[in-house]
Amino acid sequence: MTLEVDDLRVYYRTLKGDVQALDGVSFPLRDGEILGLAGESGCGKTTLGKALIRLDGRMKHVGGSVTLDGQVLPIGDDAKMNPYRFKHVSLIPQYSMSAMNPTRKIGRMVRELLESRREKLDLDELHNRLDLVELPKDVLGKYPIELSGGMKQRMVMVISTLLNPSLLIADEITSALDVSTQKAVVTTLKGFRDRGFVKSMIFITHDISLTNQLADTIMVMYAGKLAEKAPASTVVNAPKHPYTQLLISSLPEVGVRYADKRLTGIPGNPPSLLKPEPGCRFRDRCPLAFEKCAEDPPPVEVEKDHVVACWKAA
Amino acid sequence: MLKLDGVTKVYRIGAFGGQTMTAVDDAGFEIKPGEVVSLIGESGSGKSTIGKMVLRLLPPTSGTISIDGRDVRGIGRRDYYRKVQGVFQDPFSSYNPVFKADRVFAMIREVYFRGVPDKEWTAKIEAALDAVRLSPAAVLNKFPHQLSGGQLQRLLIARALLLDIEYLVADEIISMLDASTRIDVLNLLADLKQRGLGVLFITHDLALGNYISERTVVLHKGRIVEYGPTDAVFEQPEHAYTKKLLASVPQLHTKWEDAS
Numbered sequence: 001m002t003l004e005v006d007d008l009r010v011y012y013r014t015l016k017g018d019v020q021a022l023d024g025v026s027f028p029l030r031d032g033e034i035l036g037l038a039g040e041s042g043c044g045k046t047t048l049g050k051a052l053i054r055l056d057g058r059m060k061h062v063g064g065s066v067t068l069d070g071q072v073l074p075i076g077d078d079a080k081m082n083p084y085r086f087k088h089v090s091l092i093p094q095y096s097m098s099a100m101n102p103t104r105k106i107g108r109m110v111r112e113l114l115e116s117r118r119e120k121l122d123l124d125e126l127h128n129r130l131d132l133v134e135l136p137k138d139v140l141g142k143y144p145i146e147l148s149g150g151m152k153q154r155m156v157m158v159i160s161t162l163l164n165p166s167l168l169i170a171d172e173i174t175s176a177l178d179v180s181t182q183k184a185v186v187t188t189l190k191g192f193r194d195r196g197f198v199k200s201m202i203f204i205t206h207d208i209s210l211t212n213q214l215a216d217t218i219m220v221m222y223a224g225k226l227a228e229k230a231p232a233s234t235v236v237n238a239p240k241h242p243y244t245q246l247l248i249s250s251l252p253e254v255g256v257r258y259a260d261k262r263l264t265g266i267p268g269n270p271p272s273l274l275k276p277e278p279g280c281r282f283r284d285r286c287p288l289a290f291e292k293c294a295e296d297p298p299p300v301e302v303e304k305d306h307v308v309a310c311w312k313a314a
Numbered sequence: 315m316l317k318l319d320g321v322t323k324v325y326r327i328g329a330f331g332g333q334t335m336t337a338v339d340d341a342g343f344e345i346k347p348g349e350v351v352s353l354i355g356e357s358g359s360g361k362s363t364i365g366k367m368v369l370r371l372l373p374p375t376s377g378t379i380s381i382d383g384r385d386v387r388g389i390g391r392r393d394y395y396r397k398v399q400g401v402f403q404d405p406f407s408s409y410n411p412v413f414k415a416d417r418v419f420a421m422i423r424e425v426y427f428r429g430v431p432d433k434e435w436t437a438k439i440e441a442a443l444d445a446v447r448l449s450p451a452a453v454l455n456k457f458p459h460q461l462s463g464g465q466l467q468r469l470l471i472a473r474a475l476l477l478d479i480e481y482l483v484a485d486e487i488i489s490m491l492d493a494s495t496r497i498d499v500l501n502l503l504a505d506l507k508q509r510g511l512g513v514l515f516i517t518h519d520l521a522l523g524n525y526i527s528e529r530t531v532v533l534h535k536g537r538i539v540e541y542g543p544t545d546a547v548f549e550q551p552e553h554a555y556t557k558k559l560l561a562s563v564p565q566l567h568t569k570w571e572d573a574s
Contacts, residue, residue, distance in 0.1 A: 040492040178356035178518060183562040183570065206493060209521075209564040236566055250497045252525040254548060254563055258504045263525070265501075266494035269462050 002166050002200040003029035003052075008064035010051045020273045021047040023224040024064070026299070027307075029167070029200050034193060036215030036232065037204045042270055044224040045204050046094075049169045051075055052202070053089050069166050086117055090165035090198070094172040096156040100144040107140030110159055119163060129158045129197075133188055150181050157188060161197045168198040172205055186214045209251060212236050217305070220244050223270045223281035226299055230306040240302060240313040243282050280310070288312050316368070316398070316481050316512060317344040321377035323363050323536075337363045339536040340377070343529075345512040347480060350503065352515040352523030352544070354559075355533035361516045364533075365485045368514060369400045381480075396426065399474035400483040404490055405466035409458040415466065416454050418473045426477060442472040445509075446502055464495035468502065475506075482506070485516045500526055520563050524548050532556050 006026050011018040022044045029035055037045045050056065052066060052075065061076035068088060074080040093099050101109050114121050127137055133154040144152060153173065161168060170189065174182040192198050205211050211218055212232050219229040220241065228241040239245050246266045256263065268285040271277075280286070283293040292311045299309040323338040338360040345351045355361040366372045368379060370386065379386045386394060402408060409415055419439055427435065443450050446468040453465055461469070467487055474482055484503060488496040503513055504526045517523050523530055523544070530547040532540040532555070539553040551557045564570070 040494060179520070179559060179564075180356070180562040182564070187570075207564070208493070209566045212566060213564050213570055247493055248566070250494055251566060252497065252500070252521045253566055254521045254524050254560065256521070256525055257544075258501070258526045262501065263497045265496070265498040 004067040009062040034201045036211030036218040039221040043221040092170045096153045166199045168201045240308045324375045350513040350527040352527035359533040360536040403486040442475045446472045481512045
């Protein structure tokens, strides 16, 4: 087991009070597993990703624990987290296009970055990995501005995984890319896992169709809580949580036409997480809601590896 | 009928405009009233440039854009924007955050409907909001940050409808919306066809284009590589680029490995 997240709670401090962006999420991540984390904006998926590597100033670790390779990560303590970053947990950020230092040639930047971690640069290994993502060796002598968006993205992917981290977090890395580039990025990530550059991966995206191409397991979040977690094919073909069901049925696919089959969205908006009422947070938009939904539905393993937080599914 | 004929756009780039870049090269297609035409292409393919030229935010370098046979350059802008309106990608930056969101309606009234009495105007707004399925109480007199992205986007469509427009340029209008709400905005566009509206639906997402449009234009590096009825383009693509594009779309129920 690479990662064990237990009842993790991370809130955002605001003037009006705490926003409960991540409110008690637990899940394991096996060695070699790719977890797709899906959900709408504001569901807490990015908060979860950030909580595993770096809490920013507004975020507060309220409760729960994260265990990576048997060691408890000190996620609430920025300085103590530092030895883990890059070596054990690494991140490919959403803003890959501007993640590199514009005043350094890429080769020098990579060397300095490794020196700051007291690691030596293995040039042959770096060249191998550049080959793998089809970047020429001479990019190391260039400035980031000389690379195209797709090349920068691939360069950042190589840098992030250079120290073979146990856990890689990829946060919305494909949302600014074209479909053909998306496919290349996803294929590369899979290759990184298969070659053992990273042990396991959390792939955060709002695009379920894309997650399904890559992930072994998909976890759907809603309003700071886990809604459903299951093997990718189960989430796509036989979801049990009403939110997942509605979400999947609202996705247009190539081949579905308005004239033949009219898709529908989910009416309403997610609740405010400032002072959320107890109970299922989806109940105002849920067609199946009944009295019991005023109580918090616990995540229940309805079948092997299939966890659902819904009174109706259990 | 809105018709583009041999439209080309060349940008001057580099210091002092020393170099040129052809963003759109000899594009020609038409939009009939009551149909949705999707314009599909990757970033940098020139799709937004075409949208901007149709909205007359950019002049074409050569070629003509015409409405019912009349060159649009011969039509005054005030009259033109009564017929053609646009909605853009980012609903959050389309509004001035200092003012209430319904100011976009008041601005239309100042320019086009000065003589209309209040009562009639209110009825007109209500009809437009009804057409985009928003309830007036939920959206009027609110600041942009109090509304969701889907609501803001629909308000902008309602604003366009106030003018009894004939054509709407929808440039990536649902890319920033969540999966659970985007389909509602998409359905709305499709419903507007029944009012006789012609829609130019600009997108990079093939599944969305396929869902609502009658005809599809595929753009690659500024050139139209495929143009025809949506069924034909998606089922029997002829150009290698369209085939490649279709093969890269992530499908929910098929994995890439199984397809190839």
